[in-house]
Amino acid sequence: MNTQEILEKQKQYLWPNHILYYTEPLALEHGEGLYVWDVEGRRFLDFFGGILTTSVGHNHPLVIARVREQVGKLIHSSTLYPNENHVRLAEKLAELTPGQLQMSFFTNSGSEANETAMVAAQVYTDNRDMIALRHAYSGRTQLAMSVTAHSTWKLGKTFSPDIKHAVSPYCYRCPLKLTYPTCDIACAQDIEDVIRTTTSGRIAAFMAEPIQGVGGFITPPDEYFKIAVEIARHYGGVFICDEVQTGFGRTGTHWFGISHWGVEPEIMTMAKGIANGFPMGNTITTAEIGKAMVGKGLTLSTFGGNPTSTAASLATIEAMESEAPPAQVDDVGAHLRAGLEKLWDRYPLMGDVRGKGLMQGIEMVADRKSKEPAPAAVNQLFEETRARGLLIGKGGLHSNVIRIAPPLTATKEHVEEALEILDHALAAVHETWSVS
Numbered sequence: 001m002n003t004q005e006i007l008e009k010q011k012q013y014l015w016p017n018h019i020l021y022y023t024e025p026l027a028l029e030h031g032e033g034l035y036v037w038d039v040e041g042r043r044f045l046d047f048f049g050g051i052l053t054t055s056v057g058h059n060h061p062l063v064i065a066r067v068r069e070q071v072g073k074l075i076h077s078s079t080l081y082p083n084e085n086h087v088r089l090a091e092k093l094a095e096l097t098p099g100q101l102q103m104s105f106f107t108n109s110g111s112e113a114n115e116t117a118m119v120a121a122q123v124y125t126d127n128r129d130m131i132a133l134r135h136a137y138s139g140r141t142q143l144a145m146s147v148t149a150h151s152t153w154k155l156g157k158t159f160s161p162d163i164k165h166a167v168s169p170y171c172y173r174c175p176l177k178l179t180y181p182t183c184d185i186a187c188a189q190d191i192e193d194v195i196r197t198t199t200s201g202r203i204a205a206f207m208a209e210p211i212q213g214v215g216g217f218i219t220p221p222d223e224y225f226k227i228a229v230e231i232a233r234h235y236g237g238v239f240i241c242d243e244v245q246t247g248f249g250r251t252g253t254h255w256f257g258i259s260h261w262g263v264e265p266e267i268m269t270m271a272k273g274i275a276n277g278f279p280m281g282n283t284i285t286t287a288e289i290g291k292a293m294v295g296k297g298l299t300l301s302t303f304g305g306n307p308t309s310t311a312a313s314l315a316t317i318e319a320m321e322s323e324a325p326p327a328q329v330d331d332v333g334a335h336l337r338a339g340l341e342k343l344w345d346r347y348p349l350m351g352d353v354r355g356k357g358l359m360q361g362i363e364m365v366a367d368r369k370s371k372e373p374a375p376a377a378v379n380q381l382f383e384e385t386r387a388r389g390l391l392i393g394k395g396g397l398h399s400n401v402i403r404i405a406p407p408l409t410a411t412k413e414h415v416e417e418a419l420e421i422l423d424h425a426l427a428a429v430h431e432t433w434s435v436s
């Protein structure tokens, strides 16, 4: 099928609220490494990696080989039967995650992983209330949408009254109108205020992403997580760290984003980059929390921890260790960041550049003084980069943040190629905006 034929069927048979990028949506056909091709044979450098998911690039040979081998033996078993890949992956994740995290429950998506985490926190603490952050994105199930704090991503009518939202550590648009560092990290103190004014005073959890992903790569100040988590623990809660976007070396230096802030969660969730595109979510907890589930209710997952996805994940992690370890992501990410900052010097529509490692965002604004969000400039930049063969992502409450997150196997040469396209695309956008 060509693009038009696919789009016609999409229109007829798929829910129209599937978000599609680009004025003329892009039907992808195959991929290899950092590149993807559309059904008409056009090639694109993929700097969004299927939403931060193809960690080691498209069609990685090791992942393909291991999956083929497993598919030839046993595709599926359900969690009713133990299997070797399942326990090997759980052991590996206990090794890679920080602190005392040890026991996993595998599911199929980030939404499910977060749902599982919140249930575990409530069962373990015997408390109900949970504190999340504004600008969070947590998934598409009802409880996950309750955590999500973007009106645009809340589909439905019923959200959990157990979730209360504190302000986000969003320095570029400080919700408290303060300036770092004289603010004394008042955004973290807001958690205490929210607990004391909107909950029973005892909470089950504080749940947050180390860098808010869909929120627009909002990166908290250094002190934030230590203060926030200490407050949460003081009121009886555990810290659920949502590493769905930031996990697996994405932010450089460490395997998981929260380690930049020296905090050890009691519960961590992961998905996206865990298996290079195979559906998988995981909720890893301390042994104490895992054991506390016993006798509180039965649970299973039909597809969770299945032999095929776990084979893909083990292969993905092995490939990351040898081809894209966190130190390398840090190095290539620093190169990307330096290049983006050079572009910032030349293009005033770029309000803020932020992020860590290979997770870099550009907040686009009408002008740097008013900081008025410029989603139309982002839309044009999308078309201009696509026309030049580069795929990027977007996010933010106002859809005015460019999200750049290539596979972790990106090299400095790939980064140079992307920066050059971005440069030309930004020049074209600026020309339009300075004329209008």
Ligand SMILES: Cc1ncc(COP(=O)(O)O)c(C=O)c1O
Pocket (backbone or CB within 6 Å): 051, 108, 109, 110, 111, 112, 114, 137, 138, 139, 140, 209, 213, 214, 242, 243, 244, 245, 271, 272
């Ligand atoms: C931080 C975060 N948590 C959870 C999710 C939900 O993951 P999924 O789409 O796999 O359900 C997402 C998805 O974008 C996410 O970015």
